Amino acid sequence: MTPIDPPMERRSHARGIVLKDATIITDDAKISCSVRNQHAHGAELRVDPGVTIPDRFVLQVPEDDASYRAVVRWRRRERLGIQIY
Numbered sequence: 001m002t003p004i005d006p007p008m009e010r011r012s013h014a015r016g017i018v019l020k021d022a023t024i025i026t027d028d029a030k031i032s033c034s035v036r037n038q039h040a041h042g043a044e045l046r047v048d049p050g051v052t053i054p055d056r057f058v059l060q061v062p063e064d065d066a067s068y069r070a071v072v073r074w075r076r077r078e079r080l081g082i083q084i085y
Helices: none
Strands: 016-025 030-039 042-046 056-061 066-076 079-084
Touching: 030 056
Parallel strands: none
Antiparallel strands: 016 030, 016 056, 030 042, 042 079, 056 066, 066 079
């Protein structure tokens, strides 16, 4: 039997696992979500299934006492990978 190599990590920054409540703020809506992992340049969010999220929005994270401008980099069902700037 040959050993199996672990999957290659494609992220340039390691993400810390977190669980924070947050709000996606768009021009016409406020959408509840949770932050599942985060680093200085991005995060993974979870939203309710079927919710439409625009490509750009403001992410408000009360636990961080901060708001971040965000752009979606990937989508998988109720999960979003975002870049924050």
